[in-house]
Amino acid sequence: MPPAAFETTLLIAKPDAVQRGLVGEIVGRLERKGLQLAGMKLVHVPRKLAEQHYAEHAGKGFFDGLIAFFTSAPVVVMAVRGVGSIAVCRTLIGATNGRLAAPGTIRGDLGLSGGHNLIHGSDSPESAERELSLWFDDAELIDYTSSSQGDVYDPSDLS
Ligand SMILES: Nc1nc2c(ncn2[C@@H]2O[C@H](COP(=O)(O)OP(=O)(O)OP(=O)(O)O)[C@@H](O)[C@H]2O)c(=O)[nH]1
Ligand SMILES: [Mg+2]
Structure with missing residues (x-):
């Protein structure tokens, strides 16, 4: 099990990131921050899942x-x-x-x-739980301890 202080969130590099060859840049930013990948896959999204x-x-002007x-x-x-x-x-x-996004952010840069x-x-935590179960089976989420964990976090971060 991950440390109790860890949360898991659902991120999606969208079609423009894939088409522009920015997936590595985006994943690199997450890795350099110290976050841990627990699941990852390439998906051509069916309409129903989208x-x-x-x-x-649904129902908003930009939805279609x-x-x-x-x-x-x-x-x-x-x-x-990560925490x-x-x-x-x-x-x-x-x-x-x-x-409008600030410089230094993925969208801003x-x-x-x-x-x-x-x-x-x-x-939100509620969105993360809903979205993780929508996109991943339990078996696709890999539980492991990163060897860098003790350098990324002070012990008090994890308690
Ligand atoms: N064209 C258009 N697209 C919008 C507009 N508002 C939202 N979107 C798109 O719909 C997505 C979801 O909107 P939100 O959930 O409000 O924005 P967000 O949380 O920053 O983006 P996500 O992480 O993708 O959910 C956005 O990321 C945009 O791609 C809008 O006013 N016009
Ligand atoms: Mg949103």
Whole structure:
């Protein structure tokens, strides 16, 4: 089992990240932060799964375009672990629109669009739980201790 202080969040490098060859850049940022990959796969998303993932936006004006974009090319789906990983990843990702996102964030550094914004991240513990079960079977989430864990964290971070 991961340390009790660890959270697991669901991240998706979107079709624009795959098409632009930015998956390595994005994964590298997560790794350099000290986060741990617990699951990862390339998926060409079926329409139904895209609609389930973004169900909270059904009926909004941008929904059809969002689903068309999200199913237009493969995505890379990741389960990412670490202390506070849900909020930490949202901070690393930045504001929804790349033109407004702060420099230093993934969207702020790498994008210029509100729709084609490179990466999805769960926005709460409830969303993370729902999205992880939507995208991964239990057996696809790998439990291991990173050899760097004792350098990334002070013992008090984990208690
Ligand atoms: N074209 C357009 N797309 C939007 C708009 N609002 C949201 N989207 C798209 O719908 C996605 C989901 O919107 P939100 O959940 O509000 O934004 P978010 O949490 O920053 O993005 P995700 O991590 O992808 O969920 C965004 O990432 C955009 O791709 C909008 O006003 N116009
Ligand atoms: Mg969202």
